[in-house]
Amino acid sequence: MPVIRTHAMSFDASVPVLVVGAGATGMTAALAAADAGADVMVLERDASPTGTTSMAQGFICAAATRAQKDKGVSDSAEAMFADIMTKTRGQTDERLARSIARESGPTIDWLMADHDFPFDVELAWRTDFGHSVPRLHGLPSRSGTELLGRLIRAGEGRVSLTTNAHVVDVYADDMDRVLGVGLLRPDGTRETIGCAALVLATCGFGANREMVRRFIPEMGDSPYFGHEGDDGEGIQWGMQLGAATADMTAFQGYGALSIESGVLVNYNLIMEGGIQINLKGERFSNELFDISGQSKQVLAQPSGIAWVVYDDRLRQSNLRWPEYQALTKLGMVKSAPDAAGLAQLIGVPATTLQATLAHAIACANGDAEDPFGRDFGRNPPLSSEGPYFAAKVTGALFHTQGGLVVDDTARVMRADGSPMPNLFAGGGTARSISGPGVWGYLPAAGLCMAVTLGRLAGQAAARQA
Ligand SMILES: Cc1cc2nc3c(=O)[nH]c(=O)nc-3n(C[C@H](O)[C@H](O)[C@H](O)COP(=O)(O)OP(=O)(O)OC[C@H]3O[C@@H](n4cnc5c(N)ncnc54)[C@H](O)[C@@H]3O)c2cc1C
Structure with missing residues (x-):
């Protein structure tokens, strides 16, 4: 799964916005990019997209949404930010936490208003495990399968979803600008796709036992219950390209x-x-x-x-x-x-x-x-x-919470604080808002990071493209 450095490359096909991974992050990014008017393609290694998203209960934490107001819940981005900082004992990235707290609500509202997602607030999850008000949003079946299905359907006709497409290479120039990717088909054939902006939505590294042993030794031999395809490739490409990582011990x-x-x-x-x-x-x-x-x-x-x-x-x-x-x-x-x-x-x-x-x-x-x-x-x-x-x-x-450092538009950052030219990440591929350990995870933060950073990444990638 190497990053291949090259200057000139002729691709089999090209698309302005390319997304790798068709879980909640990738499909939300693609939908947001399409809404912003960009041509977008999603590449998914499986024959049919499921990801860890389909295994989830589908709850998404978000603040100050219309759905909360409908149930008489008073909430604000400031309150969610404060809850994140308290839960993580102040050990998460403050800027990212602010951005997620601010953008999570508009993300849910956008899916409800523009794409008819029937979210409501689950009152069985009240103020448990760090949320100071009821803030978990779910779809009627309370399942991640419904969430992913609705995301895929919302993009139909505007998002090109290509399955059985395992991305194995990333092509980039010497300035770390991504030029495109190489993918492997189940029959062994290879294809290349060029892009103006790349969104990494391959989740974390829970299925990669070697990486788990290296970064989260306390769970090195424990059962993993996320998607088997989430083996850390996106995070590894980012690292090879010179991106910074953070909180790799979190899960x-x-x-x-x-x-x-x-x-x-x-x-x-x-x-x-x-x-x-x-x-x-x-x-x-x-x-x-x-x-x-x-x-x-x-x-x-x-x-x-x-x-x-x-x-x-x-x-x-x-x-x-x-x-x-x-x-x-x-x-x-x-x-x-x-x-x-x-x-x-x-x-x-x-x-x-x-x-x-x-x-x-x-x-x-x-x-x-x-x-x-x-x-x-x-x-x-x-x-x-x-x-x-x-x-x-x-x-x-369930899933890892550390990953590529991103700014508040989901742009991947280098260790020196400079942004990568055209690389974005979200969901399990990005560093989360959970601090460095297991103890900083707020309920439903996983899908919050997936859809919120997904939307921000899609919008920013569309602007770039
Ligand atoms: C049992 C369970 C219950 C959960 N419940 C909740 C919940 O209710 N609320 C919550 O917030 N979080 C929950 N989580 C966590 C949540 O599911 C994840 O945070 C979220 O699904 C991550 O979304 P994602 O899009 O980043 O990853 P995924 O949904 O895993 O999508 C990544 C996709 O990328 C594909 N992929 C990987 N590598 C490549 C490659 N090289 N080429 C092409 N495709 C590739 C994978 O096949 C996969 O389809 C739960 C997790 C589990 C395991």
């Missing part, structure tokens, strides 16, 4: 992935009162402290396994989530009429599970304090009688 983790089925267990089960126990039947953390960092808490347990335990109230309130429906259908939810029965079913000591549940209930009733500092008072207590339910989970790496 979005998840501590509730159903191991056998590969379906995520909705965190709402926990946010609304459920608990996580290990194989000894004991709780081991404040499950509400950090949704992303909970991945490491779970992986640190015996065999890297935990169970999400909940009652019938929580089962019923979570039936609407597509993931929960899939888990049930796949037989991943264990249930028993009481704690002893559940303990036997999931193989943990019955007396310990009974004591763990009793303690959680006492905390919720204000009769005990949680040694891990969880505020149980915000939800009704778990049932003291059952039935109880449990789903087996592990921790996983």
